Amino acid sequence: EAQVTQNPRYLITVTGKKLTVTCSQNMNHEYMSWYRQDPGLGLRQIYYSMNVEVTDKGDVPEGYKVSRKEKRNFPLILESPSPNQTSLYFCASSWGRGIEQYFGPGTRLTVT
């Protein structure tokens, strides 16, 4: 089954404790991206990757890091999480930028 998986689905952590949210897709998509969703603000792109070893900043990259060492994986790293990073995070993949994206189930992160 074609899918995008994210782990964990829920995470409660404390300020400053490094965390990684994993994202994996099995569709051989070249393009992957991370979004955060906050009430009233819609989906805002954090980082995207056009291909392996190619990453770029989206709309709200501050406080986040990503890597793309393999085509299927695109982890999101929060080196020192802060409460304003409490949000719902989605990973997505597609054949290219600006075309149909497949979203993962989401990761709800709470930073206290």
Added chain:
Amino acid sequence: GQQVMQIPQYQHVQEGEDFTTYCNSSTTLSNIQWYKQRPGGHPVFLIQLVKSGEVKKQKRLTFQFGEAKKNSSLHITATQTTDVGTYFCEYQTGANNLFFGTGTRLTVIP
């Protein structure tokens, strides 16, 4: 920054009534995509519009892209409770500028 307004933010309709959400831009868009997100779910792709004046239909859903490629609409005829969710437009203004609208949350009253 973002130049597209998505309206309305919320819409409550009686089951059977029609529903329309709009994305309006101050600049020409390269293309526009529409997504639906059910409560507690993730966005799911509905359609892509690329050509000026394009109209596409999916059963009760009609998608339009304006002649000037500055606005788009999603119209649902005779809403059903299964239509509940938030509808987002995703738009591209250039090669690297890709954004989502703020969404329209649809509530259908049985």
